[in-house]
Each structure stands twice: as structure tokens, then as C-alpha cells.
Amino acid sequence: MSAPVVRLRGLSTRFGATWVHRGIDLDIAAGEVVSLVGGSGSGKTTLLRQIVGLLQPAEGEVLLFGEPLFAGSREVQLRRRRRFAMCFQQGALFSALTVFENIAFPLRESRVATEAEIRELVALKLSMVQLQPEHADLMPAELSGGMIKRVALARALALEPELLLLDEPTAGLDPTRSAAFVDLVKDLQRQLGLTVVLVTHDLDTLAALSSRVAVLAEQRILAYDTLDGVLQVKHPFIEEFFLSERSARAIARGREA
Numbered sequence: 001m002s003a004p005v006v007r008l009r010g011l012s013t014r015f016g017a018t019w020v021h022r023g024i025d026l027d028i029a030a031g032e033v034v035s036l037v038g039g040s041g042s043g044k045t046t047l048l049r050q051i052v053g054l055l056q057p058a059e060g061e062v063l064l065f066g067e068p069l070f071a072g073s074r075e076v077q078l079r080r081r082r083r084f085a086m087c088f089q090q091g092a093l094f095s096a097l098t099v100f101e102n103i104a105f106p107l108r109e110s111r112v113a114t115e116a117e118i119r120e121l122v123a124l125k126l127s128m129v130q131l132q133p134e135h136a137d138l139m140p141a142e143l144s145g146g147m148i149k150r151v152a153l154a155r156a157l158a159l160e161p162e163l164l165l166l167d168e169p170t171a172g173l174d175p176t177r178s179a180a181f182v183d184l185v186k187d188l189q190r191q192l193g194l195t196v197v198l199v200t201h202d203l204d205t206l207a208a209l210s211s212r213v214a215v216l217a218e219q220r221i222l223a224y225d226t227l228d229g230v231l232q233v234k235h236p237f238i239e240e241f242f243l244s245e246r247s248a249r250a251i252a253r254g255r256e257a
């Protein structure tokens with residue numbers, strides 16, 4: 001069997017005197033869509049940042065594609081780096097660059113394509129996220145919230161990663177745009193065979209996308225299972241988060257999607 005795409009071993013995180021995580025173990029297999037949920041401040045975004053190497057844990061290890069994140073020469077690390085991409089919560093587009101330049105940025109930086117290929121690839125990525133060719137010339141300030149998320153997704157997909165990390169992908173979108181974005185992620189995940197790790201507070205999103213759900217609370221992974229499996233776990237956080245009437249309605253809506 002191939003190694004998990006993401007493997008966290010004994011991960012502990014401390015900011016000053018406060019421990020956010022203690023001894024987290026988590027394996028995510030190829031093709032899974034895993035949602036990380038937990039209360040505010042439980043360290044979901046921190047965990048995503050550690051998976052992509054933006055933050056070092058106090059203890060423990062992150063392995064991607066079967067190898068420690070920082071193993072190997074600079075060249076080996078760069079090659080590994082191209083196999084994953086993260087979409088940040090607010091999109092994190094370069095505000096001084098057009099949509100075209102934003103999507104082209106990783107292609108230029110990694111010097112994997114000629115200018116003619118870059119033009120073709122950017123057009124392809126724009127159509128993959130259901131944007132029009134004329135959107136390429138817009139500046140980020142001219143985009144709606146939904147469009148910013150699509151451009152950020154197109155940029156993340158520029159180097160054809162195998163692993164995609166999404167921080168609150170539907171935050172700030174109205175229910176219609178949120179459902180449309182979830183459908184887009186779902187289609188792309190299937191088409192491209194992506195492994196996806198997402199942080200979300202939104203139960204519709206979680207129910208529509210997740211193959212498994214990891215619940216972070218009390219500095220650890222309280223449950224890691226299918227949504228149905230997690231719903232069986234008796235714990236006050238889980239009951240409050242998933243089993244209120246509002247939550248049950250959102251889960252039912254997400255499942256219909």
C-alpha cells in the first residue's frame with residue numbers, strides 16, 4: 001500500500017506558555033477529502049500551516065508523500081513543494097498583479113513553462129475554475145468574493161498539485177455562491193484525483209465534501225472518521241457542534257448537494 005499523502009506524528013504546538021496541540025497523529029490517504037473542524041482557537045489553521053511547512057511544530061513530524069517535509073536537498077524539497085498547494089482564507093492574491101499575473105506567478109517562479117505555455121496554462125486554469133478569459137485582465141480589487149476564491153484556486157492548481165489545502169474555502173460567501181464553490185471543488189477533486197484537506201466551520205460544506213472528518217478539541221484529535229462515524233462519538237463538543245437542530249439541517253442540506 002502506498003504511503004499516506006499526509007502523515008502527522010506526535011505533533012505538538014506551543015505558542016509561549018500555551019500548548020495548542022499535544023501529540024497529534026493523523027494519516028490522510030490519497031484521494032481523501034478530510035475536513036478539520038474544531039472550536040475557535042483549537043488550532044485548525046495552525047495545523048494546515050504546519051502541513052505546508054509555514055510553521056514548525058514544537059515536537060513531532062510532518063511527512064508528505066511518505067517523506068519528512070524538509071528531507072533531502074533543496075532540489076528535492078522544491079520538487080516536493082510543487083506537489084502541494086494551499087488556498088488561504090482571504091485568497092491572499094497579490095493586489096498589485098492582475099488575475100493573469102497571479103495565476104502565472106507560480107509557473108514563472110518555478111520556471112517550468114515558456115511564456116507561450118504560461119498563457120495557455122493560465123487560460124486553462126481560468127476555465128477550470130469557471131472564469132472567463134476576459135477576467136484575466138482584472139485586478140483583485142475588481143473581483144467579487146467568489147471570484148477571488150476562484151482565482152486563488154486557479155493559482156493553487158497552476159502547478160498541478162496532488163494535495164490541496166483549503167482554509168475556510170466558503171467563508172464570506174452567501175449560501176448560493178458557497179454551494180457553487182463547493183460543487184466546483186468537488187468536481188475538480190474528482191477530475192484531478194486530488195487529496196484535499198480543508199478547514200471549515202460550515203457544516204453544509206463539510207457534509208458535501210468530506211470523505212472523513214477530523215475533530216480537533218482538547219489539544220488533540222478527538223475523532224477521525226466518516227461524518228456518520230463522528231456523529232456516533234459521545235462527547236460534549238461533538239454533540240454541540242454537530243447535533244444541534246441547526247447543524248442537523250445543514251448536514252442534511254450538504255448531503256443533498
Ligand SMILES: Nc1ncnc2c1ncn2[C@@H]1O[C@H](COP(=O)(O)OP(=O)(O)OP(=O)(O)O)[C@@H](O)[C@H]1O
Nearest residue numbers: 015016020038039040041042043044045046047199
Ligand atoms: N503565530 C502565532 N503566535 C502566537 N499565537 C498564535 C499564533 N498563531 C496562532 N496562535 C494561537 O494559537 C491558537 C490556534 O490558532 P488557529 O488560528 O490555528 O486556530 P483556529 O482553530 O484556526 O481558529 P479559528 O477557527 O478561530 O480561525 C489561537 O489561540 C491563536 O491565538
